[in-house]
Amino acid sequence: MEDTVTLCDIGNTSYHFYDGVEDRREDVLTFDPSSVKEEVYYVSVNSALTQRLSTLDQWHDLSKYVAWSSYYETMGIDRIMACEAIEEGLIIDAGSAITVDVVEAGRFMGGFIYPGIASMQKAFREISPKLDYKLSFELDLDKMPKNSQDAISYGVLATLYREVIRHNKKIYITGGDANKLAKIFPSATVDELLLFKGMKKMMEKRC
């Protein structure tokens, strides 16, 4: 049954599995990949893990099927899979980093990388304990803030927002913080399975 193949997207902090019905996450620090008995088709941005998985028979690296000339050499394979999933639009993948990529007529047009939400909060906390706030996603991005929590939240979110909306594209949001970011992009489509769609599409095209 081709449809029930297991896919896995491996990030810096977690394995994200999808079996065609349900998705689940496992911590990279505690999960043992040799415990998986079925065939798994994966992409990984985690070099140490990729090394280890190459020694396991059930784990198949999809990065070898990528048409790299359409992307760039050091581009994260997770970003490439998300781009493969759509024909047109802007993709925000909000994980430990937030990546923003533009696709036009099925072609990758470029993208940028922004620190993730937790990383930004940590950066502020380390600059000064006075800046140790949780980001607020409910703030008005058209009004310059007059309190510390909003000043920090606006700094992270309004800046990202302005750059994203100037592209005038349909917005797709995926990744662990997708639902948080969706609050500032209310017209966006949240799709937790976007990368898996790209992986599947690429397998059908090339495998």
Add this chain to the structure above:
Amino acid sequence: MEDTVTLCDIGNTSYHFYDGVEDRREDVLTFDPSSVKEEVYYVSVNSALTQRLSTLDQWHDLSKYVAWSSYYETMGIDRIMACEAIEEGLIIDAGSAITVDVVEAGRFMGGFIYPGIASMQKAFREISPKLDYKLSFELDLDKMPKNSQDAISYGVLATLYREVIRHNKKIYITGGDANKLAKIFPSATVDELLLFKGMKKMMEKRC
């Protein structure tokens, strides 16, 4: 001689002195404030240091002269001094944090806080060693990047740029990274002494 009073702006990492002629910086970790013999009028965002300076006779805290109702309670005193320096415009203070504040007709209209350049580079480095790059300030902010260094630089700088320019204000840049940021805001006025101008103006008004 009133004109030769010594001013000092104390941040999270350095003392910044100005005697009306020259400015110099001292590291907060190594400089001994009791070694200063002249009278010093200062502002400080460094709580531990403010505590200590309050016990030294030559050190005079200017924060007590601030009309706090025009600002907000937890706003950094350095941002307030920069705002006091101008009648109209947008101020970027690029230090360990980057603060952006808007002043209209002499009134503070609100502002936001963004991590500083070093803090952003550290955030990327900690997310993944693959993102360990120095920011490039020479990149084209109208072109979506297709390499890692530009993707990160664009993430930090294009986002900040879009939010700043939408205010359509004259831009003033100050702080340790002022000259770096001036590369993406070529029409901005770089003024390393902006805070001191605000401090002096406020002393003349209220002391």
